[in-house]
Amino acid sequence: MSSAQSYDYIIAGAGCAGLSLAWFLVREGPGNKKILIADQSLQARDDKTWCFWSSRGIPDANLIDHEWKKLEIRTDDHHAVSGLTPYGYYCVQSDSYHRKMTSLLRESANIDWLECRISDFETHNNRARLHTSEGTFDADYIFQSIRPVDIDAHELNLKQHFIGWEIRTNRPAFNTEAACFMDLSVEQHEGITFMYILSYSETRAIFEYTLFSEHLLATENYETEIRNYLKDRFDLDENSYTVIRKERGVIPMVDNGFRPAANDRVINIGASAGLAKASTGYTFTRTHTVNREIVQLLKEGKPPIPRNPSSKRFRAYDILLLYIIKNYPASALKIFETLFRKNRLVAILKFLSEETHFGEEIKIFWSLPHRPFFKAIFGARKLLRTAFSTK
Numbered sequence: 361m362s363s364a365q366s367y368d369y370i371i372a373g374a375g376c377a378g379l380s381l382a383w384f385l386v387r388e389g390p391g392n393k394k395i396l397i398a399d400q401s402l403q404a405r406d407d408k409t410w411c412f413w414s415s416r417g418i419p420d421a422n423l424i425d426h427e428w429k430k431l432e433i434r435t436d437d438h439h440a441v442s443g444l445t446p447y448g449y450y451c452v453q454s455d456s457y458h459r460k461m462t463s464l465l466r467e468s469a470n471i472d473w474l475e476c477r478i479s480d481f482e483t484h485n486n487r488a489r490l491h492t493s494e495g496t497f498d499a500d501y502i503f504q505s506i507r508p509v510d511i512d513a514h515e516l517n518l519k520q521h522f523i524g525w526e527i528r529t530n531r532p533a534f535n536t537e538a539a540c541f542m543d544l545s546v547e548q549h550e551g552i553t554f555m556y557i558l559s560y561s562e563t564r565a566i567f568e569y570t571l572f573s574e575h576l577l578a579t580e581n582y583e584t585e586i587r588n589y590l591k592d593r594f595d596l597d598e599n600s601y602t603v604i605r606k607e608r609g610v611i612p613m614v615d616n617g618f619r620p621a622a623n624d625r626v627i628n629i630g631a632s633a634g635l636a637k638a639s640t641g642y643t644f645t646r647t648h649t650v651n652r653e654i655v656q657l658l659k660e661g662k663p664p665i666p667r668n669p670s671s672k673r674f675r676a677y678d679i680l681l682l683y684i685i686k687n688y689p690a691s692a693l694k695i696f697e698t699l700f701r702k703n704r705l706v707a708i709l710k711f712l713s714e715e716t717h718f719g720e721e722i723k724i725f726w727s728l729p730h731r732p733f734f735k736a737i738f739g740a741r742k743l744l745r746t747a748f749s750t751k
């Protein structure tokens with residue numbers, strides 16, 4: 361006999377993926393299901409700024425905190441500020457997302473909330489079982505987003521890592537019409553290094569010093585680079601701004617990272633499912649798309665194990681790019697610079713969101729230096745074979 365409390369579904373982790381799944385379950389799910397949402401903290405946290413581009417927006421436009429109609433790109437010999445139509449570049453703050461989502465979800469009588477430390481999950485008598493500091497709970501399925509991807513278990517074990525400073529200046533300093541997608545003109549270290557800038561107003565912006573590489577830096581190194589950049593690019597010394605918030609991130613950039621389920625009762629969601637796009641780290645849109653598919657599968661009475669959101673072709677492109685960044689970083693920088701110089705930004709965004717057809721992809725690849733790709737096809741042949749042999 362089991363003394364565990366019973367639910368239809370347990371959502372383990374109430375971050376971006378957990379809350380979005382709950383939202384889809386309530387709005388579009390099988391109906392009348394008892395759901396437990398468990399997290400170590402059910403308080404809103406202002407620790408992540410999620411940005412994405414989309415022509416369709418996210419399920420609810422009220423979730424968006426800021427939008428830019430243009431993006432800026434800067435390299436050593438190229439500078440462009442480009443319109444994005446049909447896309448918008450959107451920003452969602454994690455604390456406002458949490459507040460808005462939870463206030464919608466708390467209207468549902470079918471959801472229980474539990475603040476607890478989750479220690480483990482398993483299958484037990486063909487049900488999923490969650491072990492927590494507050495007791496044990498059973499369900500048909502657990503949807504978990506608490507276990508990070510094991511980056512170092514992958515051969516291509518890169519990370520997108522950054523520290524961001526949100527600052528307020530004592531004089532107008534920023535162009536509010538465009539966010540800076542990549543300023544690659546900064547000094548390059550290991551991998552690819554760039555500054556990413558979100559300017560909310562003429563006096564408030566986030567500067568994220570970002571690398572695509574294997575090794576993290578000491579905190580002081582990221583921060584020194586931000587400080588120097590503010591001085592060199594904007595003539596802002598430390599007396600002219602206040603740091604009002606800091607943000608830190610380490611996002612996996614790995615080969616063949618998609619892991620939709622731990623077993624047939626424990627389904628991985630969000631970053632834990634390996635949904636960070638390998639070559640960019642963008643996860644937010646893919647999380648929402650895949651969650652919607654999970655809910656559709658539940659509604660159809662099928663096992664809620666989603667398909668890989670990336671086709672084999674795009675998985676292969678990502679592996680080639682990661683291989684080049686890891687093994688030939690100077691060539692990778694040339695590839696990024698050429699990509700932005702020779703292609704329209706909208707075409708690049710369409711390619712990065714995996715919405716292009718093969719002809720458009722050939723056009724982009726044709727514009728880039730070929731040699732590093734030939735070397736990568738040979739060097740990463742085993743990983744490419746795995747990408748093509750998995751569903």
Ligand SMILES: Cc1cc2nc3c(=O)[nH]c(=O)nc-3n(C[C@H](O)[C@H](O)[C@H](O)COP(=O)(O)OP(=O)(O)OC[C@H]3O[C@@H](n4cnc5c(N)ncnc54)[C@H](O)[C@@H]3O)c2cc1C
Pocket residue numbers: 372373374375376377378398399400401407408409410411412476477478479505506507607608609610611629630631632636641642643644645
């Ligand atoms: C700083 C930062 C900025 C990012 N910016 C972008 C962006 O601009 N665009 C984009 O597409 N992606 C971005 N990402 C990547 C990705 O979208 C985020 O990581 C996103 O938060 C992933 O959602 P998630 O629900 O999978 O994980 P999380 O949002 O991290 O949620 C996991 C939840 O699990 C809980 N938890 C963990 N362990 C336990 C435990 N043992 N017991 C109980 N609860 C536990 C945590 O409290 C947390 O609430 C960013 C990531 C970071 C870190």
